[in-house]
Amino acid sequence: MAEKISYKSVFFNPLSKDNPVVVQILGICSALAVTAKLEPAIVMGLSVIAVLAFSNVIISLIRNTIPTNIRIIVQLVVVAGLVVIVNQLLLAYAYDVSKQLSVFIGLIITNCILMGRLEAFAMSNRPWPSFLDGVGNGLGYTIILVIVAFFRELLGSGTLFGCQVMPQWLYNHGYENNGLMILPPMALIVVACIIWVQRSYNKDLQDK
Amino acid sequence: MENLNLFIRSIFVDNMIFAYFLGMCSFLAVSKNVKTALGLGVAVTFMLVITLPINYLLETYVLKAGALAWLGEEYADVDLSFLSLIMFIAVIASMTQLVEMVVEKYSPSLYASLGIFLPLIAVNCAILGGSLFMQQRDFGSVWTAVCAGGGWGIGWLLAIVAIAAIRERVQSYSNVPAPLRGVGITFIITALMGIAFMSFLGIKL
Amino acid sequence: MNKQSSTYTIIYIIVLVVVVGAALAWVATALKPEQTKNANADKMKQILAAVHCAPANNTLVAETFDSRIKGIVIDEKGDIVDNAVAFDVNVADQSKEADTAKRLLPVYIYSDDETGTKYILPLYGQGLWGPIWGYIALDSDGSTVYGAYFSHQGETPGLGAEIEKPEFQERFVNKELFKDGEFLPVTVVKAGQRPQGNEDYVDGISGGTITSKGVASMLDNCLAPYKNYLEKLTNNND
Numbered sequence: 001m002a003e004k005i006s007y008k009s010v011f012f013n014p015l016s017k018d019n020p021v022v023v024q025i026l027g028i029c030s031a032l033a034v035t036a037k038l039e040p041a042i043v044m045g046l047s048v049i050a051v052l053a054f055s056n057v058i059i060s061l062i063r064n065t066i067p068t069n070i071r072i073i074v075q076l077v078v079v080a081g082l083v084v085i086v087n088q089l090l091l092a093y094a095y096d097v098s099k100q101l102s103v104f105i106g107l108i109i110t111n112c113i114l115m116g117r118l119e120a121f122a123m124s125n126r127p128w129p130s131f132l133d134g135v136g137n138g139l140g141y142t143i144i145l146v147i148v149a150f151f152r153e154l155l156g157s158g159t160l161f162g163c164q165v166m167p168q169w170l171y172n173h174g175y176e177n178n179g180l181m182i183l184p185p186m187a188l189i190v191v192a193c194i195i196w197v198q199r200s201y202n203k204d205l206q207d208k
Numbered sequence: 209m210e211n212l213n214l215f216i217r218s219i220f221v222d223n224m225i226f227a228y229f230l231g232m233c234s235f236l237a238v239s240k241n242v243k244t245a246l247g248l249g250v251a252v253t254f255m256l257v258i259t260l261p262i263n264y265l266l267e268t269y270v271l272k273a274g275a276l277a278w279l280g281e282e283y284a285d286v287d288l289s290f291l292s293l294i295m296f297i298a299v300i301a302s303m304t305q306l307v308e309m310v311v312e313k314y315s316p317s318l319y320a321s322l323g324i325f326l327p328l329i330a331v332n333c334a335i336l337g338g339s340l341f342m343q344q345r346d347f348g349s350v351w352t353a354v355c356a357g358g359g360w361g362i363g364w365l366l367a368i369v370a371i372a373a374i375r376e377r378v379q380s381y382s383n384v385p386a387p388l389r390g391v392g393i394t395f396i397i398t399a400l401m402g403i404a405f406m407s408f409l410g411i412k413l
Numbered sequence: 414m415n416k417q418s419s420t421y422t423i424i425y426i427i428v429l430v431v432v433v434g435a436a437l438a439w440v441a442t443a444l445k446p447e448q449t450k451n452a453n454a455d456k457m458k459q460i461l462a463a464v465h466c467a468p469a470n471n472t473l474v475a476e477t478f479d480s481r482i483k484g485i486v487i488d489e490k491g492d493i494v495d496n497a498v499a500f501d502v503n504v505a506d507q508s509k510e511a512d513t514a515k516r517l518l519p520v521y522i523y524s525d526d527e528t529g530t531k532y533i534l535p536l537y538g539q540g541l542w543g544p545i546w547g548y549i550a551l552d553s554d555g556s557t558v559y560g561a562y563f564s565h566q567g568e569t570p571g572l573g574a575e576i577e578k579p580e581f582q583e584r585f586v587n588k589e590l591f592k593d594g595e596f597l598p599v600t601v602v603k604a605g606q607r608p609q610g611n612e613d614y615v616d617g618i619s620g621g622t623i624t625s626k627g628v629a630s631m632l633d634n635c636l637a638p639y640k641n642y643l644e645k646l647t648n649n650n651d
Contacts, residue, residue: 028232029333080294081433092447103340112233185402192395199387290441
């Protein structure tokens with residue numbers, strides 16, 4: 001059975017049709033907190049891709065040795081270990097971003113995408129497809145994060161990656177940055193809009 | 209007095225759902241009706257009240273830089289803070305299993321209503337988030353940790369029950385555009401509630 | 414081997430914990446020097462920001478800091494404490510010490526040819542969500558504010574978090590800590606209001622009331638013990 005899975009669909013499905021954030025509704029917590037600016041959103045996305053891919057591979061490698069009754073704890077320990085490593089790396093090589101992300105790097109551990117993928121995929125598949133699945137889901141998560149952060153930074157601060165992009169003449173004509181956009185609740189509304197757009201095209205995802 | 213303020217602030221101002229949006233996964237999955245929402249809310253509160261003080265003690269006496277000084281002079285320089293994440297999650301996961309076993313043994317009726325939620329809780333961001341905020345904010349004593357844990361838990365309970373009640377009504381009485389039905393509209397309701405809860409920011413405590 | 418037996422489970426978990434623990438300990442030790450370097454550079458950057466000095470990269474920060482800043486530690490009487498290093502004093506712990514006579518008070522003395530000598534004092538307090546901290550730079554008369562820098566851990570973006578914006582920090586420039594010989598730290602009030610005493614004040618942030626109050630009480634709490642030292646500076650200058 002495991003042999004028959006198409007690698008292509010394993011990798012590409014999570015990007016849109018099976019997106020972890022807007023379709024499976026997993027990993028929302030961190031998606032909201034770190035998306036006020038593009039830069040932390042991208043770093044967060046990359047961290048999740050790394051943790052997801054490697055934890056998928058590790059769990060997939062040891063999947064036949066794990067005693068069932070402590071399955072969840074084993075998964076948590078592996079994930080937590082990887083998150084700590086990512087956190088230490090960020091502290092050493094991207095100090096400013098890691099300061100902005102603060103506790104949310106730690107919260108990757110409880111990101112439901114991780115536990116969801118480990119349970120649903122890595123526990124029953126071989127390492128290579130698990131790796132692809134991890135990267136694919138991580139990318140799906142990152143795409144949503146980047147879209148949300150793009151709108152929030154553009155409309156909320158008039159900048160992208162910290163550089164001013166809203167032209168001055170707009171401000172001269174009375175345009176103002178929308179302060180509401182940088183407050184956390186607006187991230188939810190932006191995600192809701194993405195869901196709205198995606199489900200208008202993809203009718204079979206709609207709730208009855 | 210200080211702790212009472214913190215307790216009330218944790219419920220309304222620092223609300224885990226409306227101010228930080230933590231624990232959203234189980235929040236969205238379980239807020240379809242009030243009864244199950246209440247069950248999960250109670251379970252989360254319970255776990256926060258138990259794990260926060262344990263993690264506080266662990267942090268102060270084992271993990272923090274210089275925390276091992278009580279073992280003797282030579283341990284004063286040990287800094288185990290890089291282990292804090294993994295220790296916190298280990299405490300949370302093992303407490304969840306422990307509580308599950310105890311409840312199953314001594315109160316089958318409680319287990320029947322609460323049991324299915326317990327495995328969900330180990331991966332609830334609100335619980336780990338509570339411990340991480342505790343670490344970040346440098347709490348003064350165990351009691352502060354207990355009060356904050358209780359407050360965050362009750363705040364979470366309040367939020368999930370409120371949203372579940374609204375969802376029940378929305379489902380039966382309103383005509384939501386098809387693509388927004390289900391999660392979409394829940395996101396928007398939660399965001400609006402979050403904006404409403406921001407008005408608590410100005411409260412002086 | 415039976416995978417469901419308790420012995421297997423226990424051995425499994427022990428092996429797992431040892432492997433993960435060892436890996437983490439190795440990573441943490443290997444990256445420690447780099448992390449300490451970053452943390453120090455960040456602190457230096459913040460101190461230099463109080464005197465409007467922003468070197469481009471971490472190497473320049475360290476160079477500028479070493480060449481232009483001399484750190485001393487004083488006590489409440491204004492006397493120099495010999496066996497302490499200003500940069501290593503934990504301001505967070507010191508500011509919580511209720512007995513101000515016991516506090517160690519770091520002073521960073523900045524000097525270059527253009528701006529002259531400035532005295533930079535560290536601050537630490539509580540905002541709405543978590544700690545706030547900063548550095549305030551005084552002219553050589555020990556009273557006029559030359560510049561200020563504030564930062565925070567998790568204040569609300571757009572509201573309390575505005576304290577880290579230059580617009581807010583510029584408001585402190587040219588305020589006086591001494592009024593008619595009396596020591597009154599600058600306070601923060603709601604825009605449009607005036608403080609009860611006659612101390613200098615700046616407008617707070619609208620919507621960030623609790624954070625603004627936190628800044629005011631941080632200034633009170635952290636600057637008060639420096640009174641004697643600053644008075645000496647004022648008198649030397651006359």
